[in-house]
Amino acid sequence: MKYHYKRDAIKPLPIKPFLNMVKDRNQVIERAEAVMPRTEFNANILAAKLHPEIQYVRISDIKDHGDAKTFILVPDEKRGTRELAYFRAGQYISVSLDFEGGTMCKPYAIRSNPKDALGEKNNHYMITVKRNITGLASDYMLDCLKVGDELEISGPLGEFYYQKFRDEKHVVALAGGSGITPFYSMAAAIVSGIEDFDLTILYGSRTSEGILLKDELEELERKSDGRVKVVHVLSHEEKEGYEHGFLTAELIAKYAPEKYSLFICGPKPLYAFGDEQAKKLGLKRKSVRKELPGDYINPQKNEDYPAGIEGKTFRLKVHIGGKITEIQIRSDQTILQAMEASHIKAPSHCRSGECGWCHSKLLSGNVYIPQDVDGRRMADLKFGWIHPCAAYAAGDAAIEVYPVIKEQD
Ligand code: FES
Structure with missing residues (x-):
């Protein structure tokens, strides 16, 4: 027989402990608790703290600046968030909103000092929202939200922060x-x-x-x-x-x-x-x-915009959570905006074609994707995946969306 190791090297080892390995193992199993112990690695605990999918917060205070307001968000222990995730100055959170005009997630830069998110006491984020002429979400936040309201927000996201190995001092x-x-x-x-x-x-x-x-x-x-x-x-x-x-x-x-x-x-x-x-x-x-620019506007101004679709409305079939819903989509609306306007809870964060959170499969039809916000990988292009936040219907179409499933859903 040919051995793939040097036999001489293991010859001095005592053979006895190896003889009873199966018997010893069975004895250990015999003595063990009936319930499997759960092991959590420190790296996983830290990752979950730094990158929570959802954080439950309450508005503890609102400061008025005229056509803008600052919202102070504190963890909502009642709903399971004891402390807020730490962030790098420049990152954003996306805020889930559900109101008459639609169901959507909107990104807002965290305005506060990162140190204010540390510790179990008084930790908070501040976001400042300015009224935006076309902004349904900003109108809703400025006109309707009040102290005590509960919100769901994402963990801190984005790459718009200082990196000492790349950026100048x-x-x-x-x-x-x-x-x-x-x-x-x-x-x-x-x-x-x-x-x-x-x-x-x-x-x-x-x-x-x-x-x-x-x-x-x-x-x-x-x-x-x-x-x-x-x-x-x-x-x-x-x-x-x-x-x-x-x-x-x-x-x-x-x-x-x-x-x-x-x-x-x-x-x-x-x-x-x-x-x-x-x-x-x-x-x-x-x-x-x-910083990421958010919702794309005026796709019809691009040279490669498909001819003959401007001003038209199409049908979009959305497969989501085991249901199929047919909605109308205008050619100047992103697929994400059309779903939100129909109160379909589609996942999104950056709204700029970058983070991949809204990643969905194009089942049929054609879409127009402006080149400057096409953040897809080669494999996405090959297998027909799109980012609905950066894609427009160019005719009737069908997509399959993969919603974020929360534990309590
Ligand atoms: S929400 Fe980030 S890529 Fe669409």
């Missing part, structure tokens, strides 16, 4: 409107020593009156020991002490040090505008980081 932020919120969290994290980089925020608003969180930003700047600087840029007002105009390459060059990373968060037009300015400044792609 100095970050220049371009912010517009409620796009200030992730930068607010970063500034708070710098002030409390959680993050170690310098931050210059160029914050665009129409007028000085309309600057969101102005006093709070000033306070952070004061406490930051020079590490956080906020420059207000007004597009519709000229006033001493403020920059006037837009967040242009010239303005960035005026305030930026020699080496920096450019972070962008704000209304959709700011992303394309920010890209143009970055190009003028000769910044490399890796030096420009953008």
Whole structure:
């Protein structure tokens, strides 16, 4: 017989303990408890704490800023959430909403300091929601939610945070409107020593009156020991002490040090505008980081938009949770928006074609997917998977959606 090991090496080993192995094992089994012990590994316990699928929260306070409100969210122990998951400054949560206009999940950047999510006492998240002309969800949150209301939110998500091995030690932020919120969290994290980089925020608003969180930003700047600087840029007002105009390459060059990373968060037009300015400044792609833009708009403006579908309505069959529902879908609605408007509880988080949470199978028909939000992998393309948050019906179609099943469902 040919052995695949060196027999000489094991010859000195005593043979006796090996002779009774089966007998010994049977005795151990005999003595054991009838119930199988449950083992939980520390890594799994930590992963569950950092990445919970759902967190149950209550609104403990609401602060009014005029056309925006800040909601303080605390864990709802009654429904099983004892503490909130820790997050990196710049991440978001998606909030599940169910109201007359639809059933949806909307992403909101966590505005608070990450340290406020630590510990069992007083841990909370803050989100600030600004009224948005086309925003059903923001209208609902601003007009209907009140202190004491219960919400379901996701764990912290997204990659829009400082990464010291990739980003420069100095970050220049371009912010517009409620796009200030992730930068607010970063500034708070710098002030409390959680993050170690310098931050210059160029914050665009129409007028000085309309600057969101102005006093709070000033306070952070004061406490930051020079590490956080906020420059207000007004597009519709000229006033001493403020920059006037837009967040242009010239303005960035005026305030930026020699080496920096450019972070962008704000209304959709700011992303394309920010890209143009970055190009003028000769910044490399890796030096420009953008928050996900959310719901896609105006697909008909794209050159590859299918001819003859603009303004049409189609039928969409949705297979979900063992049921088939037929709904109407307009050609300017994403498949996700059409399902939400029909109160179908479809999973989603980023609403930007990126996270894959809404991943669904196209069973029949054609869809249009704008190239700039097509975050699918090669295998998805090959086997007909789509992201309904970034796909439009180009005719009658059918899809199969895989909903998130909660333990109590
Ligand atoms: S919700 Fe993230 S890819 Fe659709």
